[in-house]
Amino acid sequence: MKSVLKSYAELVKFRLSSTVVATSVFGYILALKYSYGTHWTEYFNWTLFCGVLFGGMFIVFASNGLNQIIEKENDGKMDRTSKRPIVEGRIPLLQARIFCWATGFIGIMTLILTGAPFLAVLLGAISLVVYVFIYTPMKQVSPLAVMVGAIPGALPPLIGYSAVIPSLDQLGIILFLIQFFWQFPHFWAIAWMLHDDYQKAGYWLLPSGGGRDKKSAYQILIYTVILNLVSLMPLLYGLSSVNVLFVILPLCLYFFFKSLQLFKTLEIKDARKLLYASFLYTPVVFLSYIFF
DSSP: OHHHHHHHHHHTTHHHHHHHHHHHHHHHHHHHHHHHGGGGGGGOOHHHHHIIIIIHHHHHHHHHHHHHHHTHHHHTTSTTTTTSHHHHTSSOHHHHHHHHHHHHHHHHHHHHHTTOOHHHHHHHHHHHHIIIIIIHHHTTTOTTHHHHHHHHHHHHHHHHHHHHSOSOOHHHHHHHHHHHHHHHHHHHHHHHHTHHHHHHTTOOOSSSTTSSSHHHHHHHHHHHHHHHHHHTGGGGGTSSOGGGHHHHHHHHHHHHHHHHHHHHHOOHHHHHHHHHHHHHHHHHHHHHHHHO
């Protein structure tokens, strides 16, 4: 049983899914704070919160699992993915399909049954469809797949936000954009580190045709600057006090410095440092807006 659970955890990328879904929790809380100010805890709806948390998690589980089913052959060509449960046959293909579609359905129904507005449910369904049926097959066609994949990756905070405020207002879109632009330096840092491995499966995920060159590093730097600017925009809507700048500004400078180092050196070790810095970025930004 332990080995079976481990295989399914690998299929749905449990740890990665948990970090993605955490942003939907941030979106939910930030919407409450924006609506009710310092009294937001009085309006906390645990049923809806659990719907956002678990519904979103099941949708991400389904997306990750279906991605592995579709990419089974290519995963077998790459060192980093050659031991995934679908590749090794630890989970039968039909069984994996049934499990993934069931978790996707459960995720959507969880949002509905816990009272999530139609917009939140719709965004959850869109994230699944775009990730599985557009981003996944596009990865072998164009590096623009990274931009397409960033859309479902950025929807969780907007799903959490729209569970409270069922409309696409400016602050909700800004939260989406923070998560959207964050994914470029984050994912391109991974693509930089694993460029040779990705090439084995025919994936070209760095933005430049030259691979690990100045053009790719320059785009990473530009998207980092855009991310930093977008991360400051919630202040315009009074979401937090100016005290939040004492946390966010040093973080933005630190993240920019890591991108700049990669631009200067083009070294894999600096791509790894940028990746580690990206792990801190969105949790610190979102938590800062909640507590300041």
